[in-house]
Amino acid sequence: MSALSFSKISASLNALLATIGLATVAALTTPDITGQTRSALEIVLACVWAAYVLQLVETLIMQRKRDIHGRTLEIAVDVLSVLVPLAAFFFVRGRDQSLYCAIWLLKPLRGSTFFRLLGRVLTKEARNLIGVTSIFVIVLFGAALAAYVIERDVQPDKFGSIPLAMWWAVVTLSTTGYGDEIPQSFAGRVLAGLVMMSGIGIFALWAGILATGFYEEVRRQDFVRNWQLVAAVPLFQKLGSGALIEIVRALRPRVVPAGGIICRKGEAGDQMFFIVEGRVSVATPNPVELGSGSFFGEMALITGAPRSATVSATTEVSLLSLYSSDFQMLSSSSPEIADVIRRTALERRGTPPKS
Structure with missing residues (x-):
């Protein structure tokens, strides 16, 4: 992989290059700038254009190596950002030549999810x-x-x-x-x-x-994302779609960075957590690590006792939290899930589950 991947220029860098280019275009419209200053500004425009050429070249190379379906709009913006100023250089004379670089206004928007969202909203409505x-x-x-x-x-x-x-x-x-x-x-x-x-x-x-x-549209996207997270938890994989819908509505997604504290010992607990991705460390006398598919904090929901251990994120961890009020509702609608949670809580506490 190359040291500088122009096809992966971040949105912020694209915005920076476009800002420099457009500020240069604005400066070139000033009538009283000297010839030397004008030449320097035109060199700046050429450098920005060259960066966009390299980005386009590598993007097209990557397109041949693997499928990048769905990036047609981004590639179109990249092509226009290169060809429009190039055509102006050959076919336009005078001070208006640089104005065609205003096409770079589209560069910061090429990968924006907002415009995809706007397109879906406009189509739907x-x-x-x-x-x-x-x-x-x-x-x-x-x-x-x-x-x-x-x-x-x-x-x-x-x-x-x-x-x-x-x-x-x-x-x-x-x-x-x-x-x-x-x-x-x-x-x-x-x-x-x-x-x-x-x-x-x-x-x-x-x-x-x-x-x-x-x-x-945002609510639909959140529901789909939460559905995918819930379906990834082994405890929920055998449930029907009706039960999954109830769980999706009850659980709240949360992302904790590596080293972050999820809950502290002695705190009053009003929620338990399911690990979707990542690992957490439970600070017991014999520290325990839990990974994807595990859950913790259930004792606070079942017994109402304070937290018995501090839990921190070993890696960046994606969690689903279940509050006590939602747990009671879930126990009524899906007693098999609540039974598994109670059994696991009793086993961790050292009490044999009742048959």
Whole structure:
């Protein structure tokens, strides 16, 4: 593997390179810079472009060696970031040549999960968004038509046609209110008030649809992730989908870095933990290490006694925590899981389980 893998440039480094490049582009638009300074800035642009060329080359080499399906958008951004400035260098002359490097605005976004999430939300909520957009267009045209009829004789230079009145309708419906076109008649001002209130409602609908879509998508992703974590615990692998759904809703994921304290001896415990990945150390007279699939802290849920040992993360550990209130509900719906937990707790305490 190469010492410098340009195909794995982090998002922060991509952002840094893009910032340097775009700041250089902005500086090159300054009319009073000297020729020497301009040359230095152009060298900076060339260095950023060269870094992106190396990133693209290695990405394409990796594509031939193994499948990187799903990275089409990232590769497209990399290609555009190289080819657009290169085409400008050959076919554009003058000070506008560097402006085409503004395509680098896309580089920090190439691997962003937010835009994938936004795409899924827009796809899922497309019908609702199109419906609200249709209302917006109808209100917009209706407002322009009404303003034309009411104000055309008073202000023919501003409302003398529907296309002219359309600008006022856009500004008013978006509640921007530039003030360059203002109805003079009483009826026109009443119309402006109604259009502004309609705009507030329409934009609120757009915001509500998007907010609900984001919330549902994030919740779905969390559910899928928690399902995968729960399914990885051996104790739960033989359960049906109905029981797994109840457990997913009850358990809370948690990640503890290596060396972190999960619980301390003597503390009041209100939750137990299942290890999904990693290892923990239980500080007993004979220290014990627990790995994936194990659980601990169950005594606090069963007996209500304080923690009997301090537990720390030997490695970075992924946990699922179960609170006492959820444990009681789980005991009612899935008694076999609760029975296994109780038996294990008694065995660890040295008390033989009752048959």
